[in-house]
Every structure is written in C-alpha cells, then in structure tokens.
Amino acid sequence: MLEIRNLHASVTGNEILHGVDLNVKAGEVHAIMGPNGSGKSTLAGVLAGREAYEVTEGQVRYNGKDLLEMDPETRAREGLFLAFQYPVEIPGVSNTYFLKAALNAIRTHNGLEPLDAMEFLSLVKDKIKLVDMPGDLLNRSVNEGFSGGEKKRNEIFQMAVLEPKLAILDETDSGLDIDALRIVADGVNKLRSKDNATVVVTHYQRLLNYIVPDYVHVLVDGKIVKSGGKDLALLLEERGYDWVREELEVGA
Amino acid sequence: MSDNELHVLASYKSSFDRLEQSLNGEAASQLHTLRRRALTALEEKGFPTTKEEEWRFTNVAPIAAKSFVPVLHYSHEGVTRADAAKSLLSDPEAVQMVFINGHFSSELSSASIADGKVRVTNLATAFRTEFESVSRHLGKYVRHDENAFTAMNTAFVLDGAYVFVADNAQIEAPIHFLFIAAGNKSVMAAPRNLIIAGKNSKVSIIETYVGLTATPYLSNTVTEFVVGENARVEHDRLQDEHRDAFHISTVHFQQSTNSNVVSNAINLGGSIARNGITSVLAGEGIETTLNGLSLGTGTQHIDNHTTIDHAKPHCASHEIYKAVLDGKSRGVFNGKIFVRKDAQKTDAKQTNKTLLLSDEATIDTKPQLEIFADDVKCTHGATVGYLDDEQMFYLRSRGVGFEQARDILTFAFAIDVINRVHVDALRNRLEAMIHERLQEGRQLEK
Numbered sequence: 061m062l063e064i065r066n067l068h069a070s071v072t073g074n075e076i077l078h079g080v081d082l083n084v085k086a087g088e089v090h091a092i093m094g095p096n097g098s099g100k101s102t103l104a105g106v107l108a109g110r111e112a113y114e115v116t117e118g119q120v121r122y123n124g125k126d127l128l129e130m131d132p133e134t135r136a137r138e139g140l141f142l143a144f145q146y147p148v149e150i151p152g153v154s155n156t157y158f159l160k161a162a163l164n165a166i167r168t169h170n171g172l173e174p175l176d177a178m179e180f181l182s183l184v185k186d187k188i189k190l191v192d193m194p195g196d197l198l199n200r201s202v203n204e205g206f207s208g209g210e211k212k213r214n215e216i217f218q219m220a221v222l223e224p225k226l227a228i229l230d231e232t233d234s235g236l237d238i239d240a241l242r243i244v245a246d247g248v249n250k251l252r253s254k255d256n257a258t259v260v261v262t263h264y265q266r267l268l269n270y271i272v273p274d275y276v277h278v279l280v281d282g283k284i285v286k287s288g289g290k291d292l293a294l295l296l297e298e299r300g301y302d303w304v305r306e307e308l309e310v311g312a
Numbered sequence: 313m314s315d316n317e318l319h320v321l322a323s324y325k326s327s328f329d330r331l332e333q334s335l336n337g338e339a340a341s342q343l344h345t346l347r348r349r350a351l352t353a354l355e356e357k358g359f360p361t362t363k364e365e366e367w368r369f370t371n372v373a374p375i376a377a378k379s380f381v382p383v384l385h386y387s388h389e390g391v392t393r394a395d396a397a398k399s400l401l402s403d404p405e406a407v408q409m410v411f412i413n414g415h416f417s418s419e420l421s422s423a424s425i426a427d428g429k430v431r432v433t434n435l436a437t438a439f440r441t442e443f444e445s446v447s448r449h450l451g452k453y454v455r456h457d458e459n460a461f462t463a464m465n466t467a468f469v470l471d472g473a474y475v476f477v478a479d480n481a482q483i484e485a486p487i488h489f490l491f492i493a494a495g496n497k498s499v500m501a502a503p504r505n506l507i508i509a510g511k512n513s514k515v516s517i518i519e520t521y522v523g524l525t526a527t528p529y530l531s532n533t534v535t536e537f538v539v540g541e542n543a544r545v546e547h548d549r550l551q552d553e554h555r556d557a558f559h560i561s562t563v564h565f566q567q568s569t570n571s572n573v574v575s576n577a578i579n580l581g582g583s584i585a586r587n588g589i590t591s592v593l594a595g596e597g598i599e600t601t602l603n604g605l606s607l608g609t610g611t612q613h614i615d616n617h618t619t620i621d622h623a624k625p626h627c628a629s630h631e632i633y634k635a636v637l638d639g640k641s642r643g644v645f646n647g648k649i650f651v652r653k654d655a656q657k658t659d660a661k662q663t664n665k666t667l668l669l670s671d672e673a674t675i676d677t678k679p680q681l682e683i684f685a686d687d688v689k690c691t692h693g694a695t696v697g698y699l700d701d702e703q704m705f706y707l708r709s710r711g712v713g714f715e716q717a718r719d720i721l722t723f724a725f726a727i728d729v730i731n732r733v734h735v736d737a738l739r740n741r742l743e744a745m746i747h748e749r750l751q752e753g754r755q756l757e758k
C-alpha cells in the first residue's frame with residue numbers, strides 16, 4: 061500500500077529526514093516510535109502533503125501511484141488520513157458542515173453519489189458512538205474551545221466517517237488520560253480491517269498496549285534505525301531511546 | 313478648483329435652476345431655503361480631495377470629474393415588478409417600498425401604511441401630510457455643509473423614505489426600502505430618508521441599493537434616524553450597486569436616553585463606495601452597535617467611516633467591521649470614537665478585521681479614539697491577515713479542495729457579521745449572496 065524509499069526532507073533548508081525506508085501493506089499496523097524532535101511529525105506531514113516540507117530525495121508510492129505528486133486533497137480522496145498531533149481550530153466552521161464537505165469530496169472523487177443531509181446525519185450518529193463524543197461537539201466550530209482530549213477524539217471521529225485506507229495517527233495518545241486513550245484505541249481497533257492499514261506515531265509505548273502493532277520502527281535523528289515486532293516497543297520502554305543510540309554507536 | 317470641476321458644479325447649478333423653476337410658490341418655503349443653502353455650500357466647497365484628512369484614502373476625483381444628472385421627477389425607466397422582486401424580501405409580512413433613481417414608485421410598491429402605530433410613506437408625500445414632523449427633523453442631524461455629497465443630496469431633496477413610529481408602538485414586520493438605479497443616463501440618485509422612532513418603540517428598517525444599469529451613475533444617499541427614549545432600532549443596509557457605479561452614503565442616528573441601535577452595513581457593490589455612519593449618544597444608558605461587512609473584488613474601493621459620539625455617561629458602544637478583499641480591491645476603515653468630558657462610565661469597544669485574499673488587495677485602517685473623560689473603558693483592535701495556512705491544510709488534508717477550503721474559511725470569517733442581522737428573510741438572503749459572491753470573486757481572479 062505504502063512504499064517509502066530513501067526519503068529525504070527539509071524545512072527551511074535544514075534536512076530533517078535523512079533517508080527513510082518503510083513498507084506498509086494492507087491489513088497491517090505499524091508503530092513509529094522515537095524521541096521528541098526525531099522527525100516523526102515531519103514524516104507524517106510529508107506523507108499528508110504539508111507544503112512547508114521539501115522532499116529533496118527519494119520517493120513514496122501509494123497504491124501504485126506517486127504520492128508526492130498529489131496535492132493534499134487528492135491524497136485524502138485517495139484514502140490517506142492524517143490524525144494531527146495538534147488539530148487546528150477553525151472558528152466559524154461547523155464540524156458537521158466541514159466533515160460533510162470532506163466526505164462528499166472524497167465520495168465524488170471515487171465515483172460515488174454525494175450524501176444528502178439526512179444520509180449524512182444518520183452516518184454521523186452512527187460513527188459518533190465509536191468515540192463516545194458528546195453530540196454537541198458536532199455543531200460547534202471545528203476544534204474551537206475543545207479540550208485536548210476532545211480534539212483527539214474528533215480526529216478519530218473524522219477518521220471513522222471518512223473511512224481511510226491508510227491512517228496515520230500522529231501522537232494521538234499524547235495528553236490523553238487512560239480512559240480517553242482507551243476510547244481512542246477502541247475506535248481505531250474497530251476500524252481495522254484487512255483492506256486498510258494504520259501507522260501509529262507515538263512517543264510512548266502505552267498506546268501500543270491497546271493498539272497492538274504488527275511492526276515497530278524506531279526513528280532517531282531522521283532515520284529508521286531499528287525495526288521489529290511488537291516486543292521492540294516494550295524493550296524501548298524498558299531501556300529508553302539511549303539504548304538504541306548506544307547500540308548504534310557500538311555497531312558503527 | 314479645476315476648470316472641469318467648475319464646469320461640473322455649473323451643471324449642478326443649472327439642474328438646480330430647473331428644479332427651482334418647477335417649484336412655483338414653494339420656492340419661498342423653509343425647505344427650499346435649506347436646498348439653496350446646500351447648493352451654495354456645494355459651490356463654495358467643491359469636492360473633497362485626498363489632501364483632506366477625512367478623504368485621505370478615498371479619491372473621489374472620478375466622481376468630481378463627471379456631471380451626473382440629478383433626477384427631478386419619477387420615471388419608471390422600464391423597471392418591472394419582476395426586476396424589483398429579485399431584490400425584495402421573501403417575507404409576506406414585510407412592508408416594502410421601491411424607489412427608482414431616488415423617487416418613489418407607487419406602481420412597484422405595496423400600499424403605504426398609515427395607522428395609529430406607524431406611518432410608512434415617501435418623503436414627497438410626507439412633506440404634505442406630515443409637514444410639521446418633517447420640518448422639525450429634516451437636515452437637523454446630517455449637516456448640509458458637511459461635505460459636497462451631503463450638500464448635493466440636500467440641494468436636491470425631493471423624495472426618499474419616510475417612517476414615523478408612534479410612542480410605544482412595537483413594529484415586528486421589517487420595513488424595507490429598495491432603491492433601484494436604472495436607465496441609460498448618468499444620473500445622480502439622491503434619496504433622502506427620514507426615520508422617526510418614538511418613545512419605547514421598536515422597528516427594523518432595511519435599505520437596499522441595487523443598480524440595473526451599466527451606465528455609470530451616482531447614488532448619493534442620506535438617512536437620518538431620530539431614535540426616541542428607550543426605543544430599539546435595527547438598521548440593515550445592503551449596498552449592492554452596479555460595479556461601475558459610485559455610492560456615497562451618510563447615515564446618522566440621533567439617540568435619546570436608554571435607546572438601542574443596531575446597525576448592520578453590508579457592502580458588496582460599487583466601483584467607489586464611501587459610507588459615513590454616525591451615532592450620537594445624546595442621553596444616558598444608550599447602547600449602539602455598528603457592524604459592517606465589505607466584500608471587495610476587482611478594483612473596487614470600499615470606504616467605511618464611522619463615528620460614535622459618546623456625549624453622556626453610562627453608555628455602551630460595540631463596533632465590529634470586517635472586510636474581505638480580493639483582486640486589486642482596496643478597503644478603508646476609519647473608526648472615530650469620541651468620549652466627551654461628561655461621558656463617564658463609557659464602555660466602548662471597536663474591532664476591525666480584514667482578510668486579504670490576494671497580494672494586491674490593500675486596506676487602510678485607522679482607529680481614532682478621542683477621550684476626554686477619565687473613568688471609561690475603551691478598547692480597539694485591528695487585524696489584517698491572509699487565510700491561515702494551517703487551517704487551509706487541515707481542510708485540504710480531509711479531502712476538501714483548495715477553492716472550497718478557501719471559500720469555507722472566507723465565509724466563516726464573514727458570516728458572523730451577517731449573523732447579527734435579526735430579520736430572518738434578509739439574513740438568509742445575505743448568506744446566499746455572500747456564498748455567491750465568493751465564488752464569483754474567484755472566477756474574476758482567474
């Protein structure tokens with residue numbers, strides 16, 4: 061589904077990703093772990109099409125197409141979804157209005173009829189249960205005045221409505237208490253299927269108790285330095301990122 | 313004054329002479345004395361230039377260079393009921409009157425209203441039927457010699473809207489005056505409107521200005537509001553003139569103790585539009601709210617000058633003016649707030665926000681607070697910015713296309729002003745119009 065080859069990316073002339081390789085197949089869950097500032101959000105942003113990042117080398121294929129050629133909306137319409145680490149507040153734009161516009165743009169792109177107001181409403185009522193989100197958040201402005209937890213749930217709610225093929229969750233666990241974490245993880249798990257894939261970006265192992273990954277990758281200083289199964293996350297939790305760095309130095 | 317300007321002024325003078333000849337016995341009246349004084353003021357002052365502080369950012373030379381023809385008599389100019397219907401409110405309760413080039417069109421209007429509670433008619437009729445009230449108020453608030461435009465409007469006072477709301481009368485149905493410019497002459501339409509709201513009364517007045525002609529014309533309007541004690545007035549003003557037209561307006565609210573005025577001024581049209589809105593808070597416990605929204609595209613120039621004059625203690629004023637400027641359009645906002653020595657405990661808040669949709673659009677914004685009392689709360693703030701990149705990316709990352717994302721964010725910026733309009737039929741219409749204009753603006757920029 062997603063093939064990243066030797067990806068280099070910079071922001072304002074500074075290279076942040078120094079050659080990332082990653083393969084994600086349908087049905088898989090990958091976790092990308094790494095210390096703060098290692099480039100996790102940069103990687104997620106490059107994949108979603110954030111303009112501030114410049115890809116200087118490498119390529120990304122997504123379902124056989126050149127992902128980097130597409131603008132952000134086309135990526136989304138082709139089934140890519142990024143749950144933002146810091147969801148953006150948009151005063152004056154209602155959550156449902158925005159989401160309906162998004163869903164119908166995706167449906168139209170994929171040759172489906174847009175949903176009318178009634179159909180959309182019943183879909184939304186169905187999906188909101190998944191994240192246990194208070195219904196009034198739907199009519200409020202996008203993320204405006206939402207608590208940290210509400211913002212993260214709103215991301216997962218949007219994901220539930222848009223049903224992406226590839227979801228990238230950027231630190232969706234940070235700032236959540238354990239109950240909220242469980243709700244978010246439950247939501248993600250319910251959406252898992254053999255046809256879609258999830259990339260969970262996280263700083264802590266905690267989330268991976270709830271969303272169990274097939275693969276764990278460690279990103280340090282803009283490179284994936286270690287990959288393994290779900291046990292790697294536990295090892296990291298136990299020994300810390302310094303352990304990976306030390307191992308690297310020994311290896312070098 | 314240039315030769316050309318002298319020539320233009322001479323043409324207004326000769327129109328004035330024609331008007332005078334048609335007056336017969338009325339020429340000696342008090343009203344006509346006012347007209348004559350206004351003409352003299354026009355001849356003496358000439359048109360303002362950008363050297364004057366009040367007109368620094370708005371160059372009216374294109375208006376001063378042309379002899380617009382004052383319209384002295386009603387003519388329907390081929391405007392049909394269907395034409396008017398497009399700009400009327402779809403509210404069966406609304407009282408709606410249509411004016412063509414500043415003159416009342418009885419053929420296109422619903423019957424005027426005169427009962428114990430409210431009288432809605434045209435000024436030419438009110439001169440005859442409400443002579444006393446008209447002569448008590450007309451021209452008492454907007455000075456005929458304030459500038460060339462108030463002078464021209466006053467020199468050619470002939471018709472316009474007239475409303476008298478009796479004490480204690482609560483008028484729920486909106487009263488809508490539709491001013492249509494039409495015909496193939498470069499006319500000056502100069503409606504003169506007078507609205508008198510009695511003690512404890514309540515009324516909503518809507519003015520709409522549209523143009524059905526591509527021949528450049530000048531709308532030069534004056535509206536005076538006399539707001540009685542404890543009266544509540546909403547004034548919604550939609551300026552949607554032809555894009556080649558000029559629109560100059562002067563609105564004045566004279567407010568008495570404990571009265572409440574909400575003014576919503578929406579500006580969409582015109583090649584040069586300049587609006588002067590003044591509230592004089594001449595009593596205690598008064599509240600004034602001035603809201604504005606301007607959308608500019610192409611080379612439109614839209615100028616809003618507001619003045620809030622706190623003369624007495626314990627009054628509050630709220631002001632929010634927004635502009636969305638695309639293309640090479642230019643906006644001007646000048647917000648004066650006076651707090652006189654007497655006006656302790658004044659609470660005044662002013663906000664001006666501009667969204668620039670293109671690199672070539674510009675805004676000149678100037679708050680002007682002159683505070684002579686010491687125990688007051690006055691705040692003001694102005695922001696100018698482009699669409700937020702993060703918000704754009706967020707919307708697009710969900711599949712919303714670039715243009716739709718831009719429209720959604722622009723609409724969100726603009727809509728909170730529209731939401732302040734309480735007349736449902738108008739608010740819904742404005743909402744649809746803003747949607748339409750944003751898309752149209754986008755087409756223009758392509």
Ligand SMILES: Nc1ncnc2c1ncn2[C@@H]1O[C@H](COP(=O)(O)OP(=O)(O)O)[C@@H](O)[C@H]1O
Pocket residue numbers: 071072076094095096097098099100101102103112
């Ligand atoms: N927009 C940006 N402008 C400048 N520097 C940035 C920007 N985004 C990220 N960086 C820098 O790139 C590095 C990686 O950041 P980020 O990808 O956010 O890391 P992580 O998500 O792993 O914490 C950091 O040194 C950060 O300061």
Ligand SMILES: [Mg+2]
Pocket residue numbers: 100101102145230231
């Ligand atoms: Mg991050």
